[in-house]
Amino acid sequence: MNTTRTDDCQGIRKSGVLSKEELENCKGMPSEERLKRGPIAVIECSEEIPCNPCEANCPRDAIDIGGVITAPPHLLEQKCVGCGLCISRCPGLAITVVDLTGERSDKVSLPYEFCPLPEVGEIVHAMNRTGKIVCDAEVLTVKNEERNDRTAIVTLLVPNGYGMEVRFFARSGRRRN
Amino acid sequence: MRHGRTRSVDSDILVVGAGPAGLAAAIEASEHGATVSIVDENARPGGQLLKQTHRFFGSERHQAGTRGIDIGSRLVATARDRNVDLILDTPVIGIFNGLVVAVNDNRHFLSTRPRRIILATGAAENAISFPGWSLPGVITAGAAQTFVNVHRIRVGENIVVVGSGNVGLIVAYQLMQAGSNVVAIVEAMGQVGGWGVHAAKIRRMGIPILTRHTITEAAGDTHVEQITVHEVDDRLNRLPGSEKALEADTVCLAVGMSPRSHLAEMADCAFTDVPELGGTIPIHNAIMQTSIRSIYCAGDVSGVEEASTAIEEGRLAGLGAAFSLDLVESDLYERRAAICMKALDDLRSGPFGQQRKTGKDAVLREYDEYYKNR
Amino acid sequence: MTAAFDKRITDHPILGPLDTTEQCTIFVDSKPLIARLGEPILAALMANDIWITRFTKKLGAPRGLFCGIGLCNDCLVFVDGLGCVRSCVTAVEEDMSIETRTNEKRRF
Numbered sequence: 001m002n003t004t005r006t007d008d009c010q011g012i013r014k015s016g017v018l019s020k021e022e023l024e025n026c027k028g029m030p031s032e033e034r035l036k037r038g039p040i041a042v043i044e045c046s047e048e049i050p051c052n053p054c055e056a057n058c059p060r061d062a063i064d065i066g067g068v069i070t071a072p073p074h075l076l077e078q079k080c081v082g083c084g085l086c087i088s089r090c091p092g093l094a095i096t097v098v099d100l101t102g103e104r105s106d107k108v109s110l111p112y113e114f115c116p117l118p119e120v121g122e123i124v125h126a127m128n129r130t131g132k133i134v135c136d137a138e139v140l141t142v143k144n145e146e147r148n149d150r151t152a153i154v155t156l157l158v159p160n161g162y163g164m165e166v167r168f169f170a171r172s173g174r175r176r177n
Numbered sequence: 178m179r180h181g182r183t184r185s186v187d188s189d190i191l192v193v194g195a196g197p198a199g200l201a202a203a204i205e206a207s208e209h210g211a212t213v214s215i216v217d218e219n220a221r222p223g224g225q226l227l228k229q230t231h232r233f234f235g236s237e238r239h240q241a242g243t244r245g246i247d248i249g250s251r252l253v254a255t256a257r258d259r260n261v262d263l264i265l266d267t268p269v270i271g272i273f274n275g276l277v278v279a280v281n282d283n284r285h286f287l288s289t290r291p292r293r294i295i296l297a298t299g300a301a302e303n304a305i306s307f308p309g310w311s312l313p314g315v316i317t318a319g320a321a322q323t324f325v326n327v328h329r330i331r332v333g334e335n336i337v338v339v340g341s342g343n344v345g346l347i348v349a350y351q352l353m354q355a356g357s358n359v360v361a362i363v364e365a366m367g368q369v370g371g372w373g374v375h376a377a378k379i380r381r382m383g384i385p386i387l388t389r390h391t392i393t394e395a396a397g398d399t400h401v402e403q404i405t406v407h408e409v410d411d412r413l414n415r416l417p418g419s420e421k422a423l424e425a426d427t428v429c430l431a432v433g434m435s436p437r438s439h440l441a442e443m444a445d446c447a448f449t450d451v452p453e454l455g456g457t458i459p460i461h462n463a464i465m466q467t468s469i470r471s472i473y474c475a476g477d478v479s480g481v482e483e484a485s486t487a488i489e490e491g492r493l494a495g496l497g498a499a500f501s502l503d504l505v506e507s508d509l510y511e512r513r514a515a516i517c518m519k520a521l522d523d524l525r526s527g528p529f530g531q532q533r534k535t536g537k538d539a540v541l542r543e544y545d546e547y548y549k550n551r
Numbered sequence: 552m553t554a555a556f557d558k559r560i561t562d563h564p565i566l567g568p569l570d571t572t573e574q575c576t577i578f579v580d581s582k583p584l585i586a587r588l589g590e591p592i593l594a595a596l597m598a599n600d601i602w603i604t605r606f607t608k609k610l611g612a613p614r615g616l617f618c619g620i621g622l623c624n625d626c627l628v629f630v631d632g633l634g635c636v637r638s639c640v641t642a643v644e645e646d647m648s649i650e651t652r653t654n655e656k657r658r659f
Contacts, residue, residue, distance in 0.1 A: 129381050
């Protein structure tokens, strides 16, 4: 049951989906300029909840929360290289790493905790924040490393323009030709 | 009924409940040299941690990022290392003037008069009633978690979750991980109850959160076959003509929890009513001591919160009990207590923790009032 | 639920594959069923598509899993002739004889 209800514009409290405005104001959001320059983390965590493993685990100190651990994470985009370690460390699974520099495609690396895992080369239905299927995506890599404690990282190849939209996927049973 | 021999237990401190609060209390107290026994009704220790496959929040001190199931097994291992006596399959059936009575494995009575008791009996789920609620297929969210994550059984194929607090949102996610299909989350209020990140995970999977909706009825012959929901106004009144049918075979009720405080009642602890903490709470001070000097409480029984606060409160209770037995030096006591209390403050900070903080402050005030009048 | 919907979670992204090596035979309403050693009776019932534990005395209403932790008494079954057994917290044992779907008063 995929829906795009109008109340999705009402934001995270009312609908569980961050509104456009909330995304723009989110401190974990990289700037347009930084997005053009290479892989970067996108931290969609905007509320004051006591939590800081993203900050604690970033090897480049590219995430700042500070002494009061309810502060929403602030992405220090100049320091972030998009290594993706934070993706599996976030208990809320709120972090993706995107690479918008491709000529025709964007890459989205997202956390995936379901089985069976997709296979490289599979074509999947890529979904946006409201669960609506917005495009097809090809599965580029599937990493399920032990250090990530059963949170697999799936990297999807999506058409240009979809890198900041796609945040989940559904299996379609198809493969790349 | 067959009677068995009475088994006796001879520890300084008896902890009732081997969930996060009880385990943390036992570990803390044993670190200071107390002999500790934990008694739990379940076959396995760990309480609710046994069902929590998701990662915990908080900071490093709270083992943030570690899955609940692993935090649970670590606590159990530590307790065993410290020679804590773990007595399982043994529900405590009463406290009679300081005498604790339990039934071990349905056969043997266990009785003991410990010097200190720590009640860590947790909380149990509430239910809402509606036509068809007693049909097979209507279950609590906790039942879903237990059967899916502990017993590895799919509780249903198409599931409606009632309640969008953190429990409802997390259970919906866990049901999807288990291979069931969550049809919708139904929430009576006009907004999502739990944290945004939990809700976001659900929404991007395509699961709708129907705010301002509640269940009309569950229909079916000998099992749930169809659910009807309807829209409500701000006062939870039904909007006529707003009924919608949902094809589902299972309803999970995630509508809050209430402390399991019968033993505290039997032991004559004084109580206060704190809706923000789940209902009737045994009054206690900052070191988790109840109105009965030799009885402490920790975890959900002292106010429904989460596992991380349960662990910190368990530590305080274990520390307090050990200190009262002259097992802890004043300096160390003050230092450790301060660390735990600061950790609790951190966990109760922010807008989501505000109500719980207010609730806990009310309990502490009640405790002070109680002793002022004596 | 569709017949093909497998009730046992044989693989899980966090919990891993299910160990089904330790099994036992139990008898449910005189029918032999395979159960996993150590699991509660109700888990074995549901794994075998049995969802009704009993019927209520007064209205003959079907009951089954509700709280899952031994508090509500919906899941009561007879075991080896003994009534009032909470199937959600009582472990299966080899050759156990279980009666469901009764609405009798409990007996010893």
